[in-house]
Amino acid sequence: MQRIKLIKNQLSSTPMEIGQKIWVTKPIDQLVFTKENSLKGKTIFITGASRGIGLAIALRAARDGANITIAAKTVTEQKTLEGTIYTAAEQIRKAGGNALPIQCDIRNEESVKKAVELTVEKFGGIDILINNASAINLSCTEELDMKRYDLMQNINARGTFLCSKYCLPYLKKSTNAHILTISPDIKEITKSQWFKDHVAYSTAKFGMSLCTLGMAEEFKQKGYNNIGVNCLWPKTVIATAAANNVLGGDSLMRVGRLPSIMADAAYVIITSKSSKTTGNYFYDDEVLLSSGLTSADLLKYNYDKSVPQSDLAIDFFISVN
Numbered sequence: 001m002q003r004i005k006l007i008k009n010q011l012s013s014t015p016m017e018i019g020q021k022i023w024v025t026k027p028i029d030q031l032v033f034t035k036e037n038s039l040k041g042k043t044i045f046i047t048g049a050s051r052g053i054g055l056a057i058a059l060r061a062a063r064d065g066a067n068i069t070i071a072a073k074t075v076t077e078q079k080t081l082e083g084t085i086y087t088a089a090e091q092i093r094k095a096g097g098n099a100l101p102i103q104c105d106i107r108n109e110e111s112v113k114k115a116v117e118l119t120v121e122k123f124g125g126i127d128i129l130i131n132n133a134s135a136i137n138l139s140c141t142e143e144l145d146m147k148r149y150d151l152m153q154n155i156n157a158r159g160t161f162l163c164s165k166y167c168l169p170y171l172k173k174s175t176n177a178h179i180l181t182i183s184p185d186i187k188e189i190t191k192s193q194w195f196k197d198h199v200a201y202s203t204a205k206f207g208m209s210l211c212t213l214g215m216a217e218e219f220k221q222k223g224y225n226n227i228g229v230n231c232l233w234p235k236t237v238i239a240t241a242a243a244n245n246v247l248g249g250d251s252l253m254r255v256g257r258l259p260s261i262m263a264d265a266a267y268v269i270i271t272s273k274s275s276k277t278t279g280n281y282f283y284d285d286e287v288l289l290s291s292g293l294t295s296a297d298l299l300k301y302n303y304d305k306s307v308p309q310s311d312l313a314i315d316f317f318i319s320v321n
Helices: 002-011 052-062 085-095 108-121 146-171 186-190 200-221 241-245 260-270 284-290 294-299
Strands: 041-046 068-072 097-104 128-130 177-182 226-231 281-283
Touching: 041 052, 052 085, 052 177, 052 260, 068 108, 068 281, 085 097, 085 128, 085 241, 097 108, 097 146, 108 146, 128 146, 128 260, 146 177, 146 200, 146 281, 177 200, 186 200, 200 226, 200 241, 226 260, 226 284, 260 284, 260 294
Parallel strands: 041 068, 041 128, 068 097, 128 177, 177 226, 226 281
Antiparallel strands: none
């Protein structure tokens, strides 16, 4: 209970007030989202896509007829976590996409290499990588054991680097390639409020954002101008199994948004022209406002439609003052 109270205090110490100084939901320069094409025939490698945000992104891409690799660990149903790579594949096919479910542990180099090889063998290449898989444990320094520390580092920071590394040779061959990582704005890394209670988790999570910072510039320097490297982060809590099981249950879900807001924002980014969209740290609602939605349109993403936008819980790693 103490941890849940801590989380709620961190996530929503100040209510969301659209248009006011503490919370400005604004469209980004629309020129950054010069639409390239649909995802029909494109191949997308998504980590952690058996449920939650990863699955939502996969289902949105499937509606265009994309080829999707579900690179995740879950192959059998679990009591507290709904969904497997096989149930995800079934949903993707029903939505209009082609699916390749692969049991993949992104901590393991050989497992990632094999998943990439199987994807290329099946679909002929890779156009987009979504680094979605992430581990969370909010224990403090004294309480966290090193096994859990290593788990977060190996999935979050190392896993993002590893998947990016092995997808890169194929992304270089794509006409409009993207690496999209689900992690926060790097500008927040200097704020002690995000580290003082769970330094291990925050270190691992910002490691993902650092990959974007470095790779975006590295690839530009090397002339890989066809690869856009960006981060996407939710402005509010997202109603996923992680929020329900780890962050505080239904009371927190009620003041969150559905995973579909992240899926729709990701779609805008990965269908944009990659040479003009790179090195950015995007927020989901700002991306959608830039694509033509209004603030009123965002209500459809609420988990509980009766909750006003001003009462939604702000997510981790977003400063509101």
